[in-house]
Amino acid sequence: MFSTAFLDLPPLAHAAGAVTLPGSKSISNRVLLLAAMSEGTTTIHDLLDSDDTRVMLIALRTLGCAVEQSGAIVKITGLGGKLPNDSAKLFLGNAGTAMRPLTAALAVVGGDFELSGVPRMHERPIGDLVDALRQLGCAIDYLGNEGYPPLKLGAPALQLDAPIKVRGDVSSQFLTALLMALPLVATKDIVIEVVGELISRPYIEITLNLLARFGVQVRRDDWERFTIPAGAKLRSPGDIHVEADASSASYFIALGALSTGANGHNGIKIQGVGADSIQGDIRFMEAAQAMGAKIESGPNWLHIQRGAWPLKAIDLDCNHIPDAAMTLAVMALYADGTTNLRNIASWRVKETDRIAAMATELRKLGATVVEGQDYIQVTPPAGMAGWKAASIHTYDDHRVAMCFSLAAFNPAQVPVRIEDPKCVAKTFPDYFEALFSVATADTRNIPVICVDGPTASGKGTLAAVLAEKLGYHFLDSGSLYRITGLAASRADIALEAANEAAIVALLQSLPIHFEGSHIWLADEDVSDAIRTEEAGMNASKVSAFPAVRAALIDLQRNFRKLPGLVADGRDMGTVIFPEAPLKVYLTASAACRAERRHKQLISKGIPATLDDLRADLEARDARDSSRTVAPLKPAQDALLLDNSDLTVEASVQTVLDWWQSKQPF
Numbered sequence: 001m002f003s004t005a006f007l008d009l010p011p012l013a014h015a016a017g018a019v020t021l022p023g024s025k026s027i028s029n030r031v032l033l034l035a036a037m038s039e040g041t042t043t044i045h046d047l048l049d050s051d052d053t054r055v056m057l058i059a060l061r062t063l064g065c066a067v068e069q070s071g072a073i074v075k076i077t078g079l080g081g082k083l084p085n086d087s088a089k090l091f092l093g094n095a096g097t098a099m100r101p102l103t104a105a106l107a108v109v110g111g112d113f114e115l116s117g118v119p120r121m122h123e124r125p126i127g128d129l130v131d132a133l134r135q136l137g138c139a140i141d142y143l144g145n146e147g148y149p150p151l152k153l154g155a156p157a158l159q160l161d162a163p164i165k166v167r168g169d170v171s172s173q174f175l176t177a178l179l180m181a182l183p184l185v186a187t188k189d190i191v192i193e194v195v196g197e198l199i200s201r202p203y204i205e206i207t208l209n210l211l212a213r214f215g216v217q218v219r220r221d222d223w224e225r226f227t228i229p230a231g232a233k234l235r236s237p238g239d240i241h242v243e244a245d246a247s248s249a250s251y252f253i254a255l256g257a258l259s260t261g262a263n264g265h266n267g268i269k270i271q272g273v274g275a276d277s278i279q280g281d282i283r284f285m286e287a288a289q290a291m292g293a294k295i296e297s298g299p300n301w302l303h304i305q306r307g308a309w310p311l312k313a314i315d316l317d318c319n320h321i322p323d324a325a326m327t328l329a330v331m332a333l334y335a336d337g338t339t340n341l342r343n344i345a346s347w348r349v350k351e352t353d354r355i356a357a358m359a360t361e362l363r364k365l366g367a368t369v370v371e372g373q374d375y376i377q378v379t380p381p382a383g384m385a386g387w388k389a390a391s392i393h394t395y396d397d398h399r400v401a402m403c404f405s406l407a408a409f410n411p412a413q414v415p416v417r418i419e420d421p422k423c424v425a426k427t428f429p430d431y432f433e434a435l436f437s438v439a440t441a442d443t444r445n446i447p448v449i450c451v452d453g454p455t456a457s458g459k460g461t462l463a464a465v466l467a468e469k470l471g472y473h474f475l476d477s478g479s480l481y482r483i484t485g486l487a488a489s490r491a492d493i494a495l496e497a498a499n500e501a502a503i504v505a506l507l508q509s510l511p512i513h514f515e516g517s518h519i520w521l522a523d524e525d526v527s528d529a530i531r532t533e534e535a536g537m538n539a540s541k542v543s544a545f546p547a548v549r550a551a552l553i554d555l556q557r558n559f560r561k562l563p564g565l566v567a568d569g570r571d572m573g574t575v576i577f578p579e580a581p582l583k584v585y586l587t588a589s590a591a592c593r594a595e596r597r598h599k600q601l602i603s604k605g606i607p608a609t610l611d612d613l614r615a616d617l618e619a620r621d622a623r624d625s626s627r628t629v630a631p632l633k634p635a636q637d638a639l640l641l642d643n644s645d646l647t648v649e650a651s652v653q654t655v656l657d658w659w660q661s662k663q664p665f
């Protein structure tokens with residue numbers, strides 16, 4: 001997951017390949033609650049691992065439910081509707097799929113409970129559900145504002161005779177909550193009557209479908225009346241598999257529809273969900289097809305290719321696909337006219353006011369947007385010149401972050417910044433990794449920051465922090481010369497010009513691989529072995545051989561991958577990435593560098609004297625600067641930074657400011 005303050009997406013050119021999506025949030029949290037409340041043990045496969053499922057699991061454990069987790073398999077021993085802990089405070093983050101059903105289940109079972117969430121959760125209405133539960137005799141108090149969490153629940157005095165009325169036109173989650181909770185107390189037939197036009201019906205279908213899997217057949221009369229039969233009991237189905245999330249699939253369906261192939265492949269294959277999914281958002285497929293996508297489907301897979309181009313503008317009632325419809329609003333940027341998405345009033349009470357959020361952010365990109373209480377109309381930017389690079393605010397809303405990533409395919413090739421990318425953790429923590437696994441960019445558009453300079457100036461430290469803050473890859477090019485020197489010494493090859501060909505032959509056979517900050521030579525972790533002063537001096541010797549340098553060029557350039565790279569070395573800016581948009585030449589006085597290296601070695605328990613270290617680093621710098629190929633020197637367009645009197649933090653901030661000054665947003 002990218003936990004950076006922002007993630008800059010360079011212009012993306014193509015996309016092709018296969019993605020496996022995480023489990024459905026709607027199914028995961030429903031199954032968790034049903035499994036916890038049922039009789040028997042349920043083994044759940046492919047459960048979504050995200051913020052929303054995590055808060056649900058914590059809540060269930062707090063209530064006394066036994067939960068065993070091993071990877072994507074979770075085993076729940078059901079409580080059979082009886083709570084071992086009938087007094088608890090539950091924090092449910094911003095998970096509507098946890099707050100609403102848990103409120104209903106705990107209110108009917110009874111106990112002393114407090115349910116709260118993040119500030120936004122306390123702005124999301126729950127009054128209609130509370131009103132319905134109070135009709136049943138449940139004891140519920142508001143701890144903050146009337147109609148909103150946090151809530152306090154007490155012991156109910158249940159009256160099940162009269163039909164329970166619940167509004168269906170604000171959120172279908174209120175009805176879902178009642179449907180899942182009432183089998184816990186169905187000593188007689190319990191009737192629920194929906195007031196107002198029921199929205200998001202497909203989500204109710206998921207609920208009914210899962211209740212049936214747990215042994216409860218709800219009778220449905222149209223979409224107005226639901227009866228839980230007397231004697232209904234939740235019983236574990238044993239094993240249950242969670243489908244991949246159809247709402248998450250919408251981003252990759254859109255990707256297939258708007259991008260051309262790459263690497264000899266065409267189209268996007270989505271594993272884990274097919275056209276026969278029980279999730280309502282799968283009908284996003286039809287909307288995408290109406291806009292031009294070509295889609296094939298099989299058991300648990302979809303394959304999407306670009307069809308019509310530009311995409312076709314549509315006018316659609318999106319009530320049946322409220323979450324996935326946000327993706328249509330971004331696809332509309334690539335359409336041949338104005339797209340009108342109607343009947344989406346529920347957007348206003350989701351993680352954020354999604355109509356306002358989408359309108360604001362689409363306008364930043366150059367679109368013309370008209371918004372109403374329950375609709376949004378999007379007209380694409382006028383031609384290439386109409387597109388603007390934009391920093392997309394994401395409102396702590398995972399879907400805003402994910403759908404706006406698709407704007408990076410814009411024909412004007414302007415970059416798009418996604419603020420707070422970690423908000424995708426709500427449903428799809430590795431969304432951007434999945435995107436980068438299928439998307440490609442023109443290499444020249446993948447940003448590289450070069451940090452060159454003499455020994456112990458702090459290049460590695462600076463470059464690693466920059467990479468972490470920007471979410472970029474990191475190339476420690478010196479490690480490649482260090483490994484070469486180490487391997488040659490171990491092979492008893494003297495580091496002399498006469499042995500240049502032998503050293504290159506050895507280098508080309510070396511099984512080097514990187515794992516985070518660790519470097520492996522075959523199955524040996526050589527990260528420490530290459531860090532000695534002797535290894536540094538040997539690296540300096542082999543690095544002076546032109547054939548060794550030539551042999552390492554492609555390997556270094558292959559580090560340039562989405563979303564970007566920070567490269568540290570001696571010739572990053574002069575030879576390896578001469579067209580990099582930012583080149584930093586980092587220096588510090590020799591005395592200062594010797595002192596830093598001394599401290600570094602002593603802290604690792606390696607004995608060293610200041611004088612020897614200074615002599616060594618000056619010798620190394622002299623050799624590096626005087627060699628014939630790729631000598632150590634600042635690139636002509638490098639920015640010089642002498643950090644003798646700067647802290648690491650100050651150096652990092654200086655370079656981040658330089659980088660920001662080059663961005664269009």
Ligand SMILES: Nc1ncnc2c1ncn2[C@@H]1O[C@H](COP(=O)(O)OP(=O)(O)OP(=O)(O)O)[C@@H](O)[C@H]1O
Pocket residue numbers: 454455456457458459460461462478536596597599600643646647648649651
């Ligand atoms: N601005 C700074 N102020 C104080 N200490 C620093 C600063 N930058 C780096 N250091 C410290 O200096 C030491 C050397 O830094 P680092 O290993 O990053 O240098 P380098 O230029 O990558 O060296 P080499 O070229 O030998 O790999 C480290 O202990 C690091 O913590």
Ligand SMILES: Nc1ccn([C@@H]2O[C@H](COP(=O)(O)O)[C@@H](O)[C@H]2O)c(=O)n1
Pocket residue numbers: 455477478479481482536539540541543544568569570571572620624
């Ligand atoms: N791009 C580079 C990087 C390093 N070298 C040589 O390797 C030695 C070790 O590098 P460190 O950054 O790990 O200290 C260094 O002294 C250089 O001789 C290089 O030539 N080009």
